[in-house]
Amino acid sequence: MDLWVVILVGVLALLAGVALGFFIARKYMMSYLKKNPPINEQMLRMMMMQMGMKPSQKKINQMMKAMNNQTK
Numbered sequence: 001m002d003l004w005v006v007i008l009v010g011v012l013a014l015l016a017g018v019a020l021g022f023f024i025a026r027k028y029m030m031s032y033l034k035k036n037p038p039i040n041e042q043m044l045r046m047m048m049m050q051m052g053m054k055p056s057q058k059k060i061n062q063m064m065k066a067m068n069n070q071t072k
Contacts, residue, residue, distance in 0.1 A: 039067065 041060055048055040 041064060044060055044063055045055050048060075053059075
């Protein structure tokens with residue numbers, strides 16, 4: 001009888017730990033993405049201008065498409 005109680009407590013603790021870990025990781029990732037947003041067209045345009053290039057919309061679209069394909 002005592003063995004069942006130990007197993008039950010262990011399983012409940014494991015489930016609680018998994019649930020708690022999921023929500024903590026989710027909150028961390030949401031705050032990280034809020035502080036460091038993924039790159040967008042405006043950021044890409046600024047980077048290209050800082051490198052001395054004159055970015056055309058076609059070139060920006062190509063680079064965004066390549067970056068999106070790379071992340072998938």
